[in-house]
Amino acid sequence: MxxxxxxxxxxxxxxxxxxxxxxxxxxxxxxxxxxxxxxxxxxxxxxxxxVYRQREGKKAKYIVDNHLLEATWTVIPTVLLLVIFAWGWNVYKRMVQxxxxxxxxxxxxxxxxxxxxxxxxxxxxxxxxxxxxxxxxxxxxxxxxxxxxxxxxxxxxxxxxxxxxxxxxxxxxxxxxxxxxxxxxxxxxxxxxxxxxxxxxxxxxxxxxxxxxxxxxxxxxxxxxxxxxxxxxxxxxxxxxxxIPLPEQGKKLVEAKGCTACHSADGSARIGPSYKGIFGHEAELANGEKVTVDENYISESIRKPQAKVVKGFNPVMPPYTKEMISETEMNAIIAYIKSLK
Amino acid sequence: MSQPLNTTGVHHHAHHFDSADHEFQASKQGMWIFMVTEVLMIGAIFVGYLIMRARYPEAFHEAHKLLNVKLGALNTAVLILSSYTMVRGVSAAQRGNNKLTIRMLMTTIALALVFCVVKYFEYSHKIHEGTLPGGNYTYAELSMPHVPLFFSFYFIMTGIHAFHVLVGIGLMTWMIKRVKSGEITPEFFTPVELVGFYWHFVDLVWIYLFPLLYLLG
Amino acid sequence: MSHSNTATLSNEIHGDNYLNHSKGLKSWLTTLDHKRIGLMYLATVLFFFLLGGIFALIMRLNLMSYGHPVVDANTYNKLMTFHGAIMVFLVIIPAIPGAIGNFVLPMMCGAKDVAFPRLNLASYYIYLFGALFATAALIGGGVDTGWTFYTPYSIRTSGPVILVLLGAFIAGFASILTGLNFIVTLHKLRAPGQSWSRLPLLCWALYATSIIQVLATPVLAITLVLLMMERVFKIGIFDPALGGDPILFQHFFWFYSHPAVYIMILPAMGVFSEIIPVFSRKPIFGYRAIALASFGIALVAFIVWGHHLFVSGQSELANFIFSLLTMFVAVPTGVKVFSWVGTMYKGSIRFNAPMLYAFGFIELFTIGGLTGVFLATLAIDVHMTDTYFVIAHFHYVMVGGSIMGLVGGMHYWFPKVTGRMYNETIAKWSFGFIIFGFNLTFFPQFIAGSQGMPRRYWSQLPEFDLWNRLSTVGSWFLAVGFVMVAYDMIRSARKGPIAGPNPWEALTLEWQTPSPPPHENFIETPVVTSWPYEYKPSRG
Missing domain, CATH: 2.60.40.420 (Cupredoxins -  blue copper proteins)
Structure with a gap:
């Protein structure tokens, strides 16, 4: 079938x-x-x-408007459209969450x-x-x-x-x-x-x-x-x-690329913040703003480390371009950080 | 854009208007509408700047320190003065004092040229140092991400403004020619008045650009 | 009017009119007469309509069946780009305001010309200049960005992209100047007695259009400048590789290009608001509501651009707001459609070609509008966006709306422009071909789109072959219809029977003067004493 x-x-x-x-x-x-x-x-x-085609002896009627009719065809579509919107939003939420x-x-x-x-x-x-x-x-x-x-x-x-x-x-x-x-x-x-x-x-x-x-x-x-x-x-x-599972690939990568010189996996702060337990949590930035550590934040912090520096650390990390860490490798690194609960 | 003037170029009113005043009112309305399109165009780039500044406040703050506030302030003063001379020029045209009109328009052009010279020094300094837009940025002493973005906006915004200044110089030169030809009279001074509108608008844009780029960053 | 009455005795047009007022090519190229400028706009627009149409036919042929392409992928992508860019920037946006609006609006106001005739001529040349840039890009190897120029592809791809951007940028100023001219003309040059409440609905529609042209076009201009700067100076505002934001480009682009959709449709609505009462011999139903609806649409136009970005990565909150706001486009639009049908109620309807186009317009535009509601609905749009459902939707609105308005309007004002009548038989047949061909071309695309067929594909999967075949065959009927219209108009302009000043017995001012109109439109400045839809039964 x-x-x-x-x-x-x-x-x-x-x-x-x-x-x-x-x-x-x-x-x-x-x-x-x-x-x-x-x-x-x-x-x-x-x-x-x-019905109203031009015919001998039939004259058009003189009608200019009809407020009740006009109100009706304004209000009913408005109500229907609001229902459609709400229904659409409802299904959309299921699609994106x-x-x-x-x-x-x-x-x-x-x-x-x-x-x-x-x-x-x-x-x-x-x-x-x-x-x-x-x-x-x-x-x-x-x-x-x-x-x-x-x-x-x-x-x-x-x-x-x-x-x-x-x-x-x-x-x-x-x-x-x-x-x-x-x-x-x-x-x-x-x-x-x-x-x-x-x-x-x-x-x-x-x-x-x-x-x-x-x-x-x-x-x-x-x-x-x-x-x-x-x-x-x-x-x-x-x-x-x-x-090799993705998080393990990530672990190898951060070692190979030298990230571990500044970032620990056990929660201790080195030159940069530790990887442990940060994913999904909020971090306070140097300018006092807060940011949730997610895929977008980690990726940004590797590509452009100075953009959002965590409070208490110096902006000393060099940026890593796509030639240095590919998107594929980026995914593995993020998976690794994510696995360090 | 290069033709903000809606005049007919003759000092008696065009055939489809009732009177010279009727034509003047129409021209003035047309000019206002044109100014609205200018506001929308410049407004769009301001919005772009504000969005990016809100995203990367530190980078923009650090970058703006590289601008020369003194030169910016000097240019602000020059343009405000030029607005004053323009007002006097238009008022002289209304009263039929062609000599004074020409003198004031020439002073305004001179001030506009001063503005351009100062701008030239600012630009060449930045080109020399490498504080350039986006991918051309090479200034080693400030290598934060998104700093080049600030200079993208800086060059685009001041560049569009400078282009308007140059157009203004051209328009004023044209006006001097028309005043000399005796076309401009107390009955017909629409072109001078509209160029005046335009020039005030150009100054006004700078009045917004200066604090936004040089002072706040 | 007496001299044109004598003219009807023979098949010759006598007397001084705008066509014979001055002679020679130079008198046309330097004319300040709004009617001549309108005709120059029309000729250029139709040339580009032909070009864009040929591109569309090649694309349809290419998609006719799986595995049998007629062009390679790069060529297809270029055809797709130029079809879109030409039809949007060089055809539909200038079509009705530039051609019909220029010709008719001053006369409807009772004016001798637009407020700024030189600016009007400048507008035409700026448009032509922009068009030349686009043509140069075409000759210079073509561009494959798509007419939406989405970054970062438009920054990376090779080819003369900058020429196309410049073309659209320059043509935009022509549009601004037309809008500016119309607003001032409407404010300052109405004839005695032509109060706002007596203004024909086409004027109201063009007023609303002009507001959008004046307010939205400069944003497109600056966006295109930024994109050129991206390519030349790597400014990085829209380039993610340089820290920029490609989605910001989409916001900027649609802030203009969504209102632009209403630049295209509002004038067509205005045209049919004139045609329907004339051929129903009845006042337009709900004059005030239709006039207000034009402004309602123009207003909403500026706050719904984000519905083009429902799957772009834009926030869910933004999607919520834009979807909700977009729903309100349908309300004033619905009011208009209901009012047109209401005008026919108890009328005395004549079936001349302009009225047939009105019927066709209502059919097509209703489908276009209703499918617009599908796309405004968030969840539905996620599946439908970037499929042929969207293609079908906007062709129903743009061709079914704007082009029907242009062609319907060309028939309606043909006797006024040329002084002669088109051939009603050919006109009816060509209408039949167009309406049948159009529906056959685009209705299957709704089905293919709802089944997921993506847009901008050089090669489609065999699953969609049936719909693609129907669509391609339909495009031939459509083309034949347009060729017939062209044949009829070219022939009738020279050989058609003399039409007389007011063959449709219409009440708007442009019909109260000889056909073709004299150089300054009216022999004496008209004085308006009633509104233009006063079709009393006694006059029917």
Whole structure:
């Protein structure tokens, strides 16, 4: 039955997540409301055009306005629009607020591919593998220009912006293959910047995690063949031999890059603040302002260390450019700091 | 932008107006509307500056110390004085004192040139030191992030202002020519008055730029 | 008017009028006559409409079926960029104000010309100059930024981006000057008795448009300057690699470009507010409400730009506010649509081509407006934005609204401009082709978009083939319709039957003077004694 991402005919894509179900409810409400108003306006127009066409002996009536009627067609749409707004906001909140236990995957967009970086250290290109019925949160950034991560079956989308982290979350409920599009124009091969999400049953997911052969069952897309061909040619998916968990990669990186000379992992202050227990907490800055330590703050503090200096420390850290620490490495370092509770 | 004047260039009113005053009122309204577009254009870049300043207050504060307040203050005084000479020029034109009009317009041009010379020294000093916008910033003694951003705004804002000053000099030169030709009379002095409007606006922009960039940072 | 009555006896136009008042190319290129300037605007706008339209046809052909592209990806991206930039900056924004507005507005006021005729001519040349820059960029290898110039791609990509930016920057000043001229004309040059409450609705609509042109365009100007500086001097304000903020660019850009959407649609609404009562032989329903709605729309236009940034990384609070505010665009818009249909109620409706375009406009604009509500709804927009749903939506509004207004208005005022009548049969057939072709081109895009088909894709997935095929076939019908209009107009301008001063028996002032109008519009300055929609049954 579910052999393609798009429902047959002119309907919406299949409902791959609970958010999609809520979204479709709102969509169809708007759809039928629009049909009603379209019939009212255009039907009324056609009816008037026929009934009141110019005829011998028939004169037009002199009507200038009708305040009651005008008030009605001002007030009723206003009320309806407010209802639509509130409903839209309600569904939107569900779309953008991930549950706290969501599994995290890091996404890096670059011209013209998607890299997915898993907690266990794996790095895959254009293929995101997730377990079914588990909330998944994507932490996304770009290495070059704007991109946008769009999964029609899950009805979620967010721009992917260089220099900051944005998120998208979903809980897949249909196993199989789901299409990902880049939806922010990013240059020559924008239309080739595609990826697939593979939603696996728990047992198959465990096999994948263990790096063993697994089978993908469930929905397929018509264009699966295209992707299968590309995969066979080794074009779009590569499994990196590196399978050290992401936080451990980060630990190695901060040692290799010399960060530990100034930053401890045990809570003791050196030249700079310790990594321990800072993630998700507030830090007081030299200028008295407070900032929550999150992905954006850590990334900024590595790229531009003087921008927001923690109180009690001197602004002596040199900046680290993308050539020195790549976005992929950045993700590992953040995962490491995050793991030091 | 290069044609803020809405005059018809003839001292009797154009055929589609009832009277010279009718035409003057229309021209004045047109000029006001043009000034509104100028405010919106400069306003947009002010908003951009304020947003970035709110984000990186320290960097902007440190960067503004590199500006020369004395030269900025000197230029402020020069422009305020030029506004005064402009007012006298316009009032002389209204009274038909063409000699005084020309003298005042020339003084205003001279002051505008003084402004440009001071600006030239400021710019060349910055080019020499490397306190330049964004990617061109090379000043080693202050290497905070976002300091170059301050200089991006500094050069863009003062640059747009300086461009307006140059346009003003051109317009005043044109006015001197028209006064000399005897076109400007107590019955028809619209062009001079509108150039006066324009010049006051240019001064006013600087009155905002100076404290914002030089004093507050 | 007596001399034009005698003219109807033969198929020759006699007497002094704005077309034969002075002769030679130079008399046109240096003219200060608002009517001639309007026609020069029209000719240039239509040339670029043809160019942008050809680009669109190539793009549609390219997308017709999966795996059979007709151009390569780079070429497609350039076509996409120039189609958008040309249609927005060089066609739709100047179309109705520059062409129809210039021709009609002073006459509707009862004025001899606009307030500043030289500035008006300057506006045309500035526009032409801007257009030349854009054309130079096209000849110089093309630009692939997309018409929205989003940073940082527009900073990084190669090609003559600066030429296009300069073109849009310069054309913007033409738009400002037109707006400025109209505002002063409306304030200072109305004929005796032409009070504000008697002003035709097209004038009200153009007034509201002018306010937006004057207030929003300078913000675009400075934004484009900053972007040029990014490319030349690496100023870094919008470049994340230099500490800048690419989303700030989007805010700046849409602060202009969202109001610009209303620069495009308000004049079309004004055109149909004139056409509908004339062909219904009835007063416009709710004159005051329609006039006020234009200003309501203009006001709201300035505070809703953030709805273009719902998935950009902008804060949730901002999304909340912008979504809520955007909903209020629909209220005054709805008032207008209801009022137009209400005008037809108990009328005596004639089915001439301008009225057919009014029907078409209401059909298309209603769909465009209703789908706008979808996109204003936060959750819906997250899925729909940057898909073909958005493409379909704004083509329904921009083509279904603005271009219908332009073409409908061209038919309506054709007898006034040329003194001759267009061919009603060809006009009706071409309307049929346009309305059928338009719906066939763009309705399938709603479906494809809701299924997730992304915009600005050189190559689409085979899942969407059906919709893409329908759309491409539709674009041919649309093109045939426009070619028929062009054929009819070019032919009828020279050979059409003499129309007489007021073939539609309209009451606005431009019809109370010979066709084509004399050099200074009226033989005697008109004195207005009633409002322009006083269609008493006795006169029907």
């Amino acid at each position: 579910l052999n393609q991402i798009y429902t047959k005919g002119a309907g919406l894509p299949l409902q791959g997540s609970d958010v999609a179900v809520a979204w479709d409810g709102l969509y169809w409400f708007l759809f039928w409301l629009s049909v009603f108003f379209f019939v009212l306006v255009v039907g009324g127009m056609i009816y008037f055009a026929i 991930p549950p706290s236990d969501a599994m995290e995957v890091r996404v890096i967009g670059k011209q013209w591919l998607w890299n997915f970086q898993y907690e266990d250290g794996r790095l895959e290109t254009n293929k995101l593998v997730v377990p079914i019925h588990k909330p998944v949160k994507l932490l996304m950034t770009s290495e070059d220009v704007l991109h946008s991560f769009f999964i029609p079956n899950f009805r979620v989308k967010s721009d992917v912006v260089p220099g900051m982290y944005t998120t998208v979350w979903f809980e897949a409920k249909v196993p199989g293959e789901h299409q990902v599009f880049c939806t922010e124009y990013c240059g020559t091969s924008h239309s080739g910047m595609l990826a697939k999400i593979e939603v696996l049953e728990p047992a198959q997911y465990e096999l994948w995690k263990a790096n063993k052969p697994y089978t993908l069952s469930g929905v397929r897309t018509i264009s699966s063949d295209i992707f299968a061909a590309r995969r066979a040619a080794g074009e779009s998916t590569q499994l990196k031999s590196e399978t």
